Amino acid sequence: MYQDNFIVFTGGPGSGKTTVINALKAQNFSCSEEAGRKVIQTQVEQEGDALPWANKEAFRDLMFKFEIASYLQHQSQNGLVFFDRSIIDILGYSNLEQIQLSDELISAISDYKYHSKVFIFPPWKEIFTHDSERKQDFAIAIETYKKMVSAYECAAYELIEVPFGSVSERVDFILANL
Numbered sequence: 001m002y003q004d005n006f007i008v009f010t011g012g013p014g015s016g017k018t019t020v021i022n023a024l025k026a027q028n029f030s031c032s033e034e035a036g037r038k039v040i041q042t043q044v045e046q047e048g049d050a051l052p053w054a055n056k057e058a059f060r061d062l063m064f065k066f067e068i069a070s071y072l073q074h075q076s077q078n079g080l081v082f083f084d085r086s087i088i089d090i091l092g093y094s095n096l097e098q099i100q101l102s103d104e105l106i107s108a109i110s111d112y113k114y115h116s117k118v119f120i121f122p123p124w125k126e127i128f129t130h131d132s133e134r135k136q137d138f139a140i141a142i143e144t145y146k147k148m149v150s151a152y153e154c155a156a157y158e159l160i161e162v163p164f165g166s167v168s169e170r171v172d173f174i175l176a177n178l
Helices: 017-026 035-046 056-073 087-096 103-111 138-154 167-176
Strands: 006-011 030-032 081-084 117-121 158-161
Touching: 006 017, 006 087, 006 138, 017 030, 017 081, 017 167, 035 056, 056 087, 056 103, 087 103, 087 138, 117 138, 138 158
Parallel strands: 006 081, 006 117, 030 081, 117 158
Antiparallel strands: none
16 A cells, blocks of 8 residues: 555654644644653553563564554545654664564555655754653664664655754645645
């Protein structure tokens, strides 16, 4: 499947992806939420262990299922749909955490295609913060960013780096590059 209207945001944690997604939602664009944050919230509520600090492989597997469901959920939409990460991020996370890749994940990377241009948000120390779901430090954010670059390049996507700036400047940059 190829969805030319599915626009992906990727990068390390705390680089402004979700803030830009929220700004696009406010402009009535369709958006998909970040799998990792949603999985963490659900696992904490259910007292589960599929968490990045408890069971990385189970966490990865739930994120993967979430990304597939999100892709399928938005398939019938004709306008642009912005994704806060994608199936390719699961590859990047697997590589970051040195988790063996499943055949299902490898197949999904070629079976579920997004727009060829992917917007990558570079690490930005000035806006990076911790919260109850983001426990990584800035050094891990940088490593995550590098793994995402590698994963998307491996999957043959064109990476467009989103420059630092205000939320509206970043939104304008993204829309101008589509």
